[in-house]
Amino acid sequence: MRKLNILIWHIHGAYLTAITQAEHNWYLPTKPDQSEGYIGRGVDSTMPEYVREVPADEVRNLDLDLILFQTPKNYQTDQFEILSEEQLQLPKIYLEHNTPEPHPTFSRHPVADDPGVSLVHVTHYNRLMWDNGQAPSYVIEHSVAIDPSVRYEGHREEGIVVVNELQRRGRMAGFDLFEEVRQQLPLTVMGMKSAEIGGIGEIHYRHLHRRLAEYRFLFSPMRYSSLPLAVIEAMTIGMPIVALATTELPTVIENNVHGFVSCSPDELVEKMRYLLDNPAEARRMGEQAKKLALSRFGLERFVRDWNRVMEEVVTAPVLSTLRP
Structure with missing residues (x-):
């Protein structure tokens, strides 16, 4: 697939390192106070060089293809603070890392009623337990990007x-x-x-x-x-x-x-x-x-799954997102 320009917040460093093995142009917003989601690449990052930092107040100038949320704050607050009106209409994915709270079967997902957001779960259990409403939902199981030379010793x-x-x-x-x-x-x-x-x-x-x-x-x-x-x-x-x-x-x-x-x-x-x-x-x-x-849980399968879902999302008709 063609390379996409993707905005993603830095929420889970290990997962971010894995997902950015998909060779797209990834943009991480930053703020001077390094508040939640805005630390950029982080210290001594092992992420590829095509993962770039961008000041939060300059995000609205980017030519983006896809917005990727990972927390309720990303979805409910951050996007409306840093995206332009045009960017707010772009294809969106909410990557759900967590099991539902406060209840494992009666928790409705924050994007369940938003026709403009697709939902990706990291396990089948997660998708089963969340009330996903009408949101298009997928499962992409985990992978990790770690040094392949590391071997178990167990001494x-x-x-x-x-x-x-x-x-x-x-x-x-x-x-x-x-x-x-x-x-x-x-x-x-x-x-x-x-x-x-x-x-x-x-x-x-x-x-x-x-x-x-x-x-x-x-x-x-x-x-x-x-x-x-x-x-x-x-x-x-x-x-x-x-x-x-x-x-x-x-x-x-x-x-x-x-x-x-x-x-x-x-x-x-x-x-x-x-x-x-x-x-x-x-x-x-x-x-x-x-x-x-x-x-x-290999990286090749993980990248292939993500590319398939991202291509499907960015080529689908775009529906208007809900406003706060």
Whole structure:
């Protein structure tokens, strides 16, 4: 397809790095205060050079083809602050990263009644649980863009959790389960504000995966979320996964093949001990996890899916978007 000029806000750095592997002209709005969505490429970015920063007050001068939202604020506020009247009529996609709140089945999506916006979910579970209304909806499963030279080592006899602000996010992110499990076996956490709860702290994305590769397994304590990118990243480097059997994960992790999933914390602790005591088995499962990650969550498939959806959206008749 032809190269598009796409406006996207910087919301999720890891996902942004992956989606911008699609070779289009990507524009990231910036503001001096670096408020939410306006940090541009970020510090020491690994994104391609065709991902460009543009001051927010100059966005209205861009010749754009597509607007890509990722948060209610992008959709409800930001677009009306920085886009021109002409740009407001352009094709639009809302990329939904999250499971619905406050209720998993009775939450209506913010764009459900807007005929001018197409909706992309990152998992089938997300699309199933959101009330999408009449919005054209798609599913494009995750991928990650990480250094292909990183390999699982697993020499640390310890598990690792990778979650930003685990304590603040509480039971939804499984903070209570993390606290319970780390009293029973070696387990630590990496991510924003993790040092405050005795963890490793935040590590730049460029270096995160080499550090991650040292640990025996990745534990995902998420009770309710989309499919965590940390799981895909760990699988991609050849690491076994231990996780709650919730949301999309039961369709990804097969017990004793890629790791273990269960809704019983006691059973998961037993399986973690097994991996700590059996490094060869951990490596075997990690190799199977990598095969699955490269086939189901590979970048080529991801870019192909995104190009297909973007082409369909930009060539469809444009309907007027709702106004606040």
